[in-house]
Amino acid sequence: QKEVEQNSGPLSVPEGAIASLNCTYSDRGSQSFFWYRQYSGKSPELIMFIYSNGDKEDGRFTAQLNKASQYVSLLIRDSQPSDSATYLCAVHNTDKLIFGTGTRLQVFP
Amino acid sequence: NAGVMQNPRHLVRRRGQEARLRCSPMKGHSHVYWYRQLPEEGLKFMVYLQKENIIDESGMPKERFSAEFPKEGPSILRIQQVVRGDSAAYFCASSRNREGTEAFFGQGTRLTVV
Numbered sequence: 001q002k003e004v005e006q007n008s009g010p011l012s013v014p015e016g017a018i019a020s021l022n023c024t025y026s027d028r029g030s031q032s033f034f035w036y037r038q039y040s041g042k043s044p045e046l047i048m049f050i051y052s053n054g055d056k057e058d059g060r061f062t063a064q065l066n067k068a069s070q071y072v073s074l075l076i077r078d079s080q081p082s083d084s085a086t087y088l089c090a091v092h093n094t095d096k097l098i099f100g101t102g103t104r105l106q107v108f109p
Numbered sequence: 110n111a112g113v114m115q116n117p118r119h120l121v122r123r124r125g126q127e128a129r130l131r132c133s134p135m136k137g138h139s140h141v142y143w144y145r146q147l148p149e150e151g152l153k154f155m156v157y158l159q160k161e162n163i164i165d166e167s168g169m170p171k172e173r174f175s176a177e178f179p180k181e182g183p184s185i186l187r188i189q190q191v192v193r194g195d196s197a198a199y200f201c202a203s204s205r206n207r208e209g210t211e212a213f214f215g216q217g218t219r220l221t222v223v
Contacts, residue, residue, distance in 0.1 A: 034211065043200055043214040044152070088152065090212075095165040097142055097202070097212055101151035 003027065004091050006100035013107055019076040021103050023089030026070070032092035033065055035074045038102065039085045047087075048074065079107045112136065113203050114183075115215035122191045122222050130186040130218045134203030140164075141184045142202045142212060143176060152200065158184055159207070191222045 005024050013019045021035075032051055036044035050056045050063040050072070062075040072091075076083055086102040112135035122128050134141055139160050144152040154168040158178040169176065173191075178184040188195055198219050202212040 032208075032210070036214075043217050046211055046213060049211055095157050095207065096154050096167070097157075098154060099144075099152040 002100075003093065003098045004089055004100040006087075006089050006103045008101060009104040010106050011103055013079050013105070015079060015081060015107055015109050017079050017107075019079045019083065019105055019107070021074040021076070021087050021089075021105065023072045023074075023100055024070055025072070025089075025091045025093075027091070027093050028067075028070060030091045030093050033063070033072045034090040034092075034097070035061075035063060035072075036088040036090060036099075037085045038088055044088055076105075079105075081107050081109055083107050113138075113201060113213050113215035115199075115201050115218050117218060118216060120218055120220050122220065124192055124222055125190050128188040128191050128195070128220055128222075130188075130199050130201075130220070131183040132186070132201030132203075132215055133183040134201075135213055138203035138205050138213075140204045140207060140212075141178055142204075143184070143186050144200045144202070146198045146200060146217075155186070164207075188220075191220075193222045196220055196222045 034049045035047045038044045048063045050065045056063045060077045064073045086104045088102045089100040114133040141158045143155040156176045157165040173189045175187045198217045200217045202214045204212040
């Protein structure tokens with residue numbers, strides 16, 4: 001089992017819709033969770049982090065964490081074509097920040 | 110994040126040469142992570158360093174690869190006797206402390222071995 005798992009996609013949503021990106025992790029002791037966005041050929045950029053169970057909102061983005069289910073998600077409201085990118089879930093595990101392979105999101109006009 | 114500086118941005122090496130990749134963390138950050146990314150693949154953890162210490166190198170290949178983060182100066186990822194399979198994007202990220210706070214990435218070094 002991979003430490004951090006994501007569906008590779010692509011996930012295609014129409015402009016204005018809600019995009020839902022999911023991530024599961026294997027280490028129950030993980031405490032910190034991050035979502036990064038990576039455009040093709042560019043470096044990852046941090047979108048959000050979450051440490052506690054529940055929801056955390058920042059603008060059009062909402063991160064959700066359920067430690068009992070070992071599940072993290074990212075919702076993007078009012079999706080825009082500029083949101084088209086690969087979204088990487090990362091989990092802090094002991095002394096390492098472990099990434100999933102990413103989900104490619106395509107927002108079409 | 111522009112605060113983490115990596116150089117060079119692009120590096121071409123012939124097989125058998127050495128590659129040195131540099132990473133200067135954001136101001137106030139003393140923790141550095143190195144990752145490798147192959148085309149269309151995810152970020153693979155290589156090594157985690159603090160000033161003058163290697164904390165976790167479980168992702169580093171056993172041979173030819175080494176990393177350091179001296180008291181003064183940037184962190185260096187060194188690849189000796191490069192092979193074509195070393196061609197990849199190498200990213201560095203820095204964070205403020207060890208407890209899993211936010212890590213920010215540099216622009217990466219794209220290594221091409223010819």
